[in-house]
Amino acid sequence: MRMKTSDESLAKAAADGDGKAFSLLLERHYDRLFRLAFRLTGVRSEAEDLTQDICAALPAKLSAFHAQARFTTWLYRVAVNAAHDRRRRAATRARHNDGWGDWEANRRAANAETAEALDWLTQAMRALSDDQRDTLALVLDDMTHAEAAQVLGISEGTVSWRISEAKKQLRALRVKEDQA
Amino acid sequence: MTDDLDDLKRLMDQATPASDPASRAAHIALARKNFAEHQENAAAARRNSERPEGGLIKGVANMLAHMSTRGALAATTALVALGVVIALPQLSQAPLPDLQRRSAPVELQTTAEESAPVGLADEAESPAPEGEAPIARALQEAPGTARLRTRSQGAEPSQTLVAPKMAQRPAPGDDLALPGPGPNTESFSNAAQNTLKVAAEDPVSTFSIDVDTASYAVLRSSLTAGQLPPPEAVRIEEMINYFPYDYPAPQAGEAPFKPTVTVTPTPWNSGTRLVHIGIQGRKPVTDTRPPLNLVFLIDTSGSMNQPDKLPLLKQSLALMLPRLDARDQVSIVTYAGSAGQVLAPTPASARGTILAALDALSAGGSTAGQAGLQQAYAVADSMATEGEVTRVILATDGDFNVGLSDPDALKNYIAQKRDSGTYLSVLGFGRGNLDDATMQALAQNGNGQAAYIDTLNEAQKVLVDQFSGALFPIANDVKIQVEFNSAQIAEYRLIGYETRALNREDFNNDKVDAGDIGAGHTVTAIYEITPVDSPARLTDPLRYGATEPGTDLRGELGYLKLRYKAPGAEQSELIETPIQPGSAASDDIRFAAAIAGFGQLLTGSQYLGDWGYEQMIALAVDARGDDPFGYRAEAVRLMRLAASLSR
Numbered sequence: 001m002r003m004k005t006s007d008e009s010l011a012k013a014a015a016d017g018d019g020k021a022f023s024l025l026l027e028r029h030y031d032r033l034f035r036l037a038f039r040l041t042g043v044r045s046e047a048e049d050l051t052q053d054i055c056a057a058l059p060a061k062l063s064a065f066h067a068q069a070r071f072t073t074w075l076y077r078v079a080v081n082a083a084h085d086r087r088r089r090a091a092t093r094a095r096h097n098d099g100w101g102d103w104e105a106n107r108r109a110a111n112a113e114t115a116e117a118l119d120w121l122t123q124a125m126r127a128l129s130d131d132q133r134d135t136l137a138l139v140l141d142d143m144t145h146a147e148a149a150q151v152l153g154i155s156e157g158t159v160s161w162r163i164s165e166a167k168k169q170l171r172a173l174r175v176k177e178d179q180a
Numbered sequence: 181m182t183d184d185l186d187d188l189k190r191l192m193d194q195a196t197p198a199s200d201p202a203s204r205a206a207h208i209a210l211a212r213k214n215f216a217e218h219q220e221n222a223a224a225a226r227r228n229s230e231r232p233e234g235g236l237i238k239g240v241a242n243m244l245a246h247m248s249t250r251g252a253l254a255a256t257t258a259l260v261a262l263g264v265v266i267a268l269p270q271l272s273q274a275p276l277p278d279l280q281r282r283s284a285p286v287e288l289q290t291t292a293e294e295s296a297p298v299g300l301a302d303e304a305e306s307p308a309p310e311g312e313a314p315i316a317r318a319l320q321e322a323p324g325t326a327r328l329r330t331r332s333q334g335a336e337p338s339q340t341l342v343a344p345k346m347a348q349r350p351a352p353g354d355d356l357a358l359p360g361p362g363p364n365t366e367s368f369s370n371a372a373q374n375t376l377k378v379a380a381e382d383p384v385s386t387f388s389i390d391v392d393t394a395s396y397a398v399l400r401s402s403l404t405a406g407q408l409p410p411p412e413a414v415r416i417e418e419m420i421n422y423f424p425y426d427y428p429a430p431q432a433g434e435a436p437f438k439p440t441v442t443v444t445p446t447p448w449n450s451g452t453r454l455v456h457i458g459i460q461g462r463k464p465v466t467d468t469r470p471p472l473n474l475v476f477l478i479d480t481s482g483s484m485n486q487p488d489k490l491p492l493l494k495q496s497l498a499l500m501l502p503r504l505d506a507r508d509q510v511s512i513v514t515y516a517g518s519a520g521q522v523l524a525p526t527p528a529s530a531r532g533t534i535l536a537a538l539d540a541l542s543a544g545g546s547t548a549g550q551a552g553l554q555q556a557y558a559v560a561d562s563m564a565t566e567g568e569v570t571r572v573i574l575a576t577d578g579d580f581n582v583g584l585s586d587p588d589a590l591k592n593y594i595a596q597k598r599d600s601g602t603y604l605s606v607l608g609f610g611r612g613n614l615d616d617a618t619m620q621a622l623a624q625n626g627n628g629q630a631a632y633i634d635t636l637n638e639a640q641k642v643l644v645d646q647f648s649g650a651l652f653p654i655a656n657d658v659k660i661q662v663e664f665n666s667a668q669i670a671e672y673r674l675i676g677y678e679t680r681a682l683n684r685e686d687f688n689n690d691k692v693d694a695g696d697i698g699a700g701h702t703v704t705a706i707y708e709i710t711p712v713d714s715p716a717r718l719t720d721p722l723r724y725g726a727t728e729p730g731t732d733l734r735g736e737l738g739y740l741k742l743r744y745k746a747p748g749a750e751q752s753e754l755i756e757t758p759i760q761p762g763s764a765a766s767d768d769i770r771f772a773a774a775i776a777g778f779g780q781l782l783t784g785s786q787y788l789g790d791w792g793y794e795q796m797i798a799l800a801v802d803a804r805g806d807d808p809f810g811y812r813a814e815a816v817r818l819m820r821l822a823a824s825l826s827r
Contacts, residue, residue, distance in 0.1 A: 017219050019212065026208055034199035039192060048203050055207040059215035121191040140189045163185070170184035 007071035015062045022059070029075060030055075036076060039137035040083040042125055054082045069150060076143075076151040080134055087130065127169055135162045220483045373785060374674045374681075378719055380666040385674055386682040388694035389459065389658045389703045391649075392623065393642070394608055394616065396422035397632035399782065400814075401611055403821045409782060413616065416676030416779030417705065423775065423811055424646075425702045425768040427460035435755055436654040437461045437697055441740055444765040446708055447773055447799055448791030451716020454776075455672075455707040455759060456769045457660070457740065464648035464699035471507040472571070472651060473525070473563040477556040478541060479576035480514045485543035488634065489610040493575050494538045496607070496639030501535070503647045504528030511559050512537055515552025525563050553590070560602045569652060571603045571628065577610040578619060594625040595693065601748070605650060607642070608632040620679065627656060627696045645809065649698035655744040657694040657752065660705060661687045662759070664738040670717050671710040673787065675776045687743060690752045697744070706776050708787065709737065737761055767805035771812060774800035778819055781826075793823035 007025060014022035033054060038047035058078070065074050125133055138148040145163070149156040377385065395418035402409035430438035439459050446452040476497060484490040504510065505528060512523035512534075523537040556572045564570040594604055604626025606619045611634075623630035629650050631642045642650060659682060664672050686692040697703060710717050738759040743752040765773075777796045780788055797819050804812045 014215075019215055019219070022215050023208070023212055026211055030204055030208060031199050034204070035196050038196050044197055048200065051199075051203070052207050052210065055211035056214055058211055059218040063218075121188065121195055124188060136188070140185075140192050167185055170188065174184060 008067050011062065011065050011071045011074075012067060015065055022062070025071075026055070026058070029072070032072075033075065033079060036079050036137060036141060037083070039140065040080065040134060041086075042122065042133075046086075050079075050083055050086055053086065054079055057082065073147060073150050076138065077153070080138075080151060083134070124170055124173055127173055128166055132162050132166045132169075135159055136166055139163060220481065372678065373783060374676075374678055376671050376673050376718060376787075378671055379664040379669040380722060383664045383666055384661060384684050385664070385672065385707070386659065386661045386684050386687050387674065387677045387705070388680045388682055389660060389697065389705070390417050390677065390680050390695050391421055391697065391701050391703055392418045392620070392630045393422040394619065394630045394632035395419060397634050397638055398608075398611075398616065400818055401632075401634040403818050403825070405611075406825065408822060408825050411783045414779055414782045415679065416776055416783070417680070418676075419779045420676065420704045420706070420772050420775045421702070423771065423815070424809075425458060425460075425704065425772065426806075427458040427702055427768070429460045430462050435744070435753065436746070437658075437701075437744070439740060439742055439755065439757060441757060441759050442763045442765065442769055443709075443737065443759065443761050444763070444769060444773070447770075447795065448777055448788045449708070449716055451714040452708050452710045453761075454773055455662075455709055455737070456765075456772060457662075457705045457707075458768070458772075459658075459697070459703040459742075461649070461654050461697045461699055461701040461703075464652060469648065469652060469699075471509075471565075471568045472504065472528075473509050473560060473565075473568055474504075474511070474651075475556045475560045475563070475570075475572045476510070476512045477552055477572055477574045478512060478514045478522075479552075479574075480541055480543045481577075483543075484577055484609070486610055489577050490541065490543050492633065492636065492639070493607070493609050494541065495636055496633055496643055497538055497575075498535060499636070499639055500643040500647065501528060501531050503644060509563050510534050511563065512541075513552060513556045513559055514541060515555075521555065521559060525559065553593070557597050557602060564601065569603075570601060571605060571651060572626070573605050573607060574622065575607045575609065576619075578608060578616065591621055591625045594622060598625065598627045603653070604628045606630045609634075624695070625693070627653065627693075629698070641809070641811070646698075646700070649701040652699045653696045653747050654699050654701075655697045656747055656749075657690070657692075658697055658703075658742065658744040659687050659692075659694045661741045661743075662707065662738055663741075664709070665736055666712075668711060668735075668737050668761075669709050670712045670714065670721065671719060673708045675706045675708060676779065677705065687741070690745070690750065704772050706772065735760070767803045770803035771800060771805065774803060775815065778815075778822070782822065793819060793826065797823065 005024075007028070010021045010025045010028075014025055030051075034047060034051050037050040037054070038044065041047050041050055061078055065071070069077075125136075128136065134152065135148060138151055139145065139159070143151070145159040146156050149159045152159070392415075395413060395415040398413050399409040399419070402413070427440050428438060430436065437459050439457055442456045442458070444454050444456060446454050478490075478493065480490065484493075501510075508528040509525045510523070510528050511521065511525045513521050522541065523534065526533050528534070553572075553574070556574075560570050560572050598604070604622060605628030606623040606626075608616070608619050608630065609632075616632075619630045629642075631638075631650075633639050633642060661684075680695065682692065682694065695703075712721070736758045740757050740759055742755040744755075745752050774796055777788065777791065777799070781793060781796065797816060800812070800816050800819060804816070807813060
């Protein structure tokens with residue numbers, strides 16, 4: 001029989017100051033967290049930075065975990081919020097640093113990427129909005145629509161709608177590709 | 181029909197990289213560090229790391245009330261099975277879920293049951309061995325905690341998890357301040373054990389004396405908490421030097437201390453001898469002592485808010501006050517977040533004022549050791565007058581990290597202050613956070629003693645009984661150099677003093693810092709030597725290159741040289757004496773040998789052969805001697821405890 005202490009028990013112990021429980025919990029979920037971070041950002045280095053942000057903030061956030069939700073649901077919500085924060089900060093930085101040099105550098109980088117002929121996955125993810133991408137990241141990680149809804153703090157219907165919109169766009173992309 | 185989403189999922193799964201092991205480790209380490217800091221701040225508000233709510237009995241009652249009949253039956257069995265665990269409290273600080281607030285069945289989920297969509301099966305997990313309980317599994321997942329053996333084999337899940345929660349709590353009547361289950365960030369200073377040296381190849385051994393005792397107190401606190409101390413926490417010379425010995429004292433007009441060398445049989449090896457070097461510092465003459473200026477630099481960071489830390493510290497310093505008089509001055513500086521002077525220099529006779537200032541201290545905030553240290557030295561400078569002894573006494577639980585950007589710069593700073601006449605001693609309190617390595621480094625650079633205070637008894641010993649030794653230096657930079665006669669001695673080994681080794685050329689270099697001896701201090705160093713004709717030799721004699729020593733010196737085993745400086749002096753003095761074979765072993769010497777054996781057993785030394793705890797305890801009991809304060813009787817109790825724990 002395979003058994004283990006539940007995440008929720010560990011999270012409660014950790015919130016009460018048990019360092020070993022905290023370490024165990026993080027060891028258990030780190031890889032999953034990193035995978036989600038990659039799916040939310042699409043770039044390895046960004047994913048690593050995001051995971052680091054989450055790890056750094058987790059101890060303080062953990063005291064707010066009161067076991068109304070599954071630990072993973074809660075952890076994913078923390079991750080998605082951290083990704084939003086990062087995006088917001090990046091946007092602010094981009095506005096402030098909007099010098100010509102940055103712009104030129106970005107333009108060249110963009111050209112280089114186009115030349116490499118992006119694979120379908122990147123193209124597909126690029127074609128989607130941030131919201132659609134976040135939702136897809138969760139659903140592609142084997143979450144039900146209901147759970148994804150809980151993580152994102154939106155209704156299940158909204159999740160389903162976003163997914164169907166995303167599917168429509170993917171189909172359109174496929175059609176365009178086939179025609180090309 | 182595969183829809184686009186399935187394609188996307190497949191591609192996504194392919195594209196998603198595995199996490200990088202280095203980043204993974206770094207991120208987890210960062211999270212742990214932040215966790216520890218977060219706990220420190222939380223602990224400040226909470227008074228100590230014990231969980232606030234409900235007692236053990238209440239918790240169990242609560243749990244029973246929430247359980248199904250089947251669960252309750254299991255738990256009742258568990259309580260019976262638990263008898264053993266409760267009898268050995270503190271066996272575990274394992275990562276444990278809090279069972280008190282939740283009904284038991286929710287606590288454990290079998291992965292088989294986890295068919296919920298989120299499916300959090302632990303990929304790294306392997307199936308449990310037959311009959312092994314889940315808590316043991318949980319322990320295996322967390323390295324370094326697998327000390328607990330669950331007694332209830334093949335038990336129900338809810339049964340086994342009850343045990344550790346209870347084991348975490350001290351048994352009723354246990355009056356020790358035990359470490360909480362918080363994160364352990366201790367670090368210890370030690371070097372690899374001294375190995376056997378061949379006298380013909382490397383005849384000279386050089387080291388600095390060491391009067392610290394911290395290691396013994398740390399191992400006592402580990403043993404009384406039911407755990408063998410980590411081998412790196414054991415420094416044998418500090419264990420030996422913890423005990424007062426009565427070696428022949430120097431006569432008036434002689435050097436401030438006197439070495440006595442005795443060669444005795446080795447308890448654990450009939451083929452070798454122990455060279456016992458006992459150094460006795462001149463006994464203090466209290467009425468002619470110089471006035472003292474003491475600056476207590478007290479760590480009041482959040483982590484100090486535990487019964488065995490700040491409260492014990494206040495009591496300890498209060499114990500010491502009666503030893504001071506109107507000529508002495510006391511000042512108190514605290515550091516936590518921002519450093520501050522709590523008590524301006526006050527004559528020690530104004531005991532009420534000092535006690536009130538001590539009493540008003542409270543813990544909170546993070547640690548800014550360096551700022552505090554600078555302020556303490558500034559205060560000390562303002563108090564210093566010619567002919568007085570000025571000393572900063574740093575009291576901390578080891579948290580010395582905030583603001584300490586460059587450890588070397590800090591050490592240099594302390595060394596520079598030492599040369600200008602202000603010494604530094606370090607008192608360690610509490611466990612779990614003890615930065616023994618930094619404490620050692622600071623005290624060594626400050627010409628002071630590092631002591632670890634775990635009980636009020638220890639405070640009595642360090643601050644009252646050995647008050648003058650700790651505060652009045654009689655000789656600085658004391659170095660020992662022994663040259664062995666390779667015609668007599670085949671091999672030798674210095675027991676302990678690993679962190680105090682010096683280079684051969686450092687002995688005559690007065691610029692090289694070394695340990696200090698206080699009034700009345702005794703210092704002991706022990707070598708194990710193997711005579712050339714002994715069957716216990718581990719190395720073969722060289723076929724070529726053996727040289728005959730000078731004609732008259734053949735009977736000598738070796739030659740002992742000591743260098744020291746009188747306090748404040750620049751030039752060192754030399755004391756020398758030959759090491760002659762054979763003399764009677766006093767109780768002091770045999771007891772020191774027993775403690776040396778104890779330290780080697782705890783560090784897993786390979787030189788002891790079949791000699792074990794039983795023989796060691798017999799020797800220590802036999803050599804206990806006078807023992808007016810019961811230190812040696814306590815050591816025997818600890819030996820017996822270690823013997824049981826090591827089985």
